[in-house]
Amino acid sequence: xxxxxxxxxxxxxxxxxxxxxxxxxxxxxxxxxxxxxxxxxxxxxxxxxxxxxxxxxxxxxxxxxxxxxxxxxxxxxxxxxxxxxxxxxxxxxxxxxxxxxxxxxxxxxxxxxxxxxxxxxxxxxxxxxxxxxxxxxxxxxxxxxxxxxxxxxxxxxxxxxxxxxxxxxxxxxxxxxxxxxxxxxxxxxxxxxxxxxxxxxxxxxxxxxxxxxxxxxxxxxxxxxxxxxxxxxxxxxxxxxxxxxxxxxxxxxxxxxxxxxxxxxxxxxxxxxxxxxxxxxxxxxxxxxxxxxxxxxxxxxxxxxxxxxxxxxxxxxxxxxxxxxxxxxxxxxxxxxxx
Numbered sequence: 001x002x003x004x005x006x007x008x009x010x011x012x013x014x015x016x017x018x019x020x021x022x023x024x025x026x027x028x029x030x031x032x033x034x035x036x037x038x039x040x041x042x043x044x045x046x047x048x049x050x051x052x053x054x055x056x057x058x059x060x061x062x063x064x065x066x067x068x069x070x071x072x073x074x075x076x077x078x079x080x081x082x083x084x085x086x087x088x089x090x091x092x093x094x095x096x097x098x099x100x101x102x103x104x105x106x107x108x109x110x111x112x113x114x115x116x117x118x119x120x121x122x123x124x125x126x127x128x129x130x131x132x133x134x135x136x137x138x139x140x141x142x143x144x145x146x147x148x149x150x151x152x153x154x155x156x157x158x159x160x161x162x163x164x165x166x167x168x169x170x171x172x173x174x175x176x177x178x179x180x181x182x183x184x185x186x187x188x189x190x191x192x193x194x195x196x197x198x199x200x201x202x203x204x205x206x207x208x209x210x211x212x213x214x215x216x217x218x219x220x221x222x223x224x225x226x227x228x229x230x231x232x233x234x235x236x237x238x239x240x241x242x243x244x245x246x247x248x249x250x251x252x253x254x255x256x257x258x259x260x261x262x263x264x265x266x267x268x269x270x271x272x273x274x275x276x277x278x279x280x281x282x283x284x285x286x287x288x289x290x291x292x293x294x295x296x297x298x299x300x301x302x303x304x305x306x307x308x309x310x311x312x313x314x315x316x317x318x319x320x321x322x323x324x325x326x327x328x329x330x331x332x333x334x335x336x337x338x339x
Contacts, residue, residue, distance in 0.1 A: 042288030082269030083185030087169025091256035095121035124254035136220035231289035
């Protein structure tokens with residue numbers, strides 16, 4: 001074999017090895033999203049779609065909103081996350097803590113003004129209405145509770161669950177909803193604190209992370225949770241689960257996404273944000289029974305499985321900025337008086 005032929009073969013082998021390495025690197029694109037657990041809001045389907053359509057892997061992350069924000073603050077000088085999915089009050093706090101940065105995604109102009117930070121520090125993806133996710137079979141013949149006050153009845157002792165209101169956004173939303181329904185305001189949490197003190201006597205189950213599987217198994221028969229989780233349990237997991245909007249009323253809140261400041265993979269993070277707000281990404285939320293922020297993407301088919309509009313008339317919106325402003329004071333009071 002001539003020297004020339006050997007050199008050509010070596011060059012070709014080097015080129016092929018380089019191509020393989022490049023291909024491997026390209027397929028290894030990754031964006032870290034804090035607080036995107038696959039069991040919550042059908043993030044599982046969303047993450048699979050992002051991988052398939054963008055080639056970007058987004059590892060599962062089981063933090064709640066409070067844990068995610070605390071981690072982002074701790075990592076401020078050396079960020080690990082690229083994007084963060086947070087309940088709206090935590091999204092507002094993240095902007096105030098200077099751990100997220102401006103990014104106005106491609107669908108920016110199609111997102112309602114009240115559902116995005118004017119500077120692009122956060123943008124809503126979808127919203128949910130808080131109520132009771134009830135595993136009917138696990139009630140063992142007891143009636144399905146219809147009101148906040150029903151949960152205080154002794155027959156439901158040890159059967160009611162809610163996520164930790166001092167840490168998880170959904171827990172805080174439940175506290176705000178109960179407080180408002182029972183006569184309180186964002187300036188006066190006395191009715192809500194009093195309610196949770198009474199509920200504590202009924203031995204509730206208070207996890208920190210999503211408890212979807214524990215409701216399906218019957219370990220937690222009654223969970224203060226969003227409509228979308230209850231509908232998913234009923235229509236996708238075929239569980240005998242119903243959703244109840246309490247008679248005294250409740251609230252509807254959005255969940256947001258932000259680009260982390262100085263994100264290590266900022267370009268991939270931006271692509272993920274664009275994707276979850278695209279027609280396809282929004283349709284995934286809608287098919288998981290969430291109300292997408294771009295209302296036009298909610299199919300009539302999905303809407304049919306929601307409770308009637310007459311029930312949703314008992315759900316209201318609130319001042320999300322004020323909700324964020326008073327959250328720390330509520331958490332401190334909850335921790336000192338109840339937990």
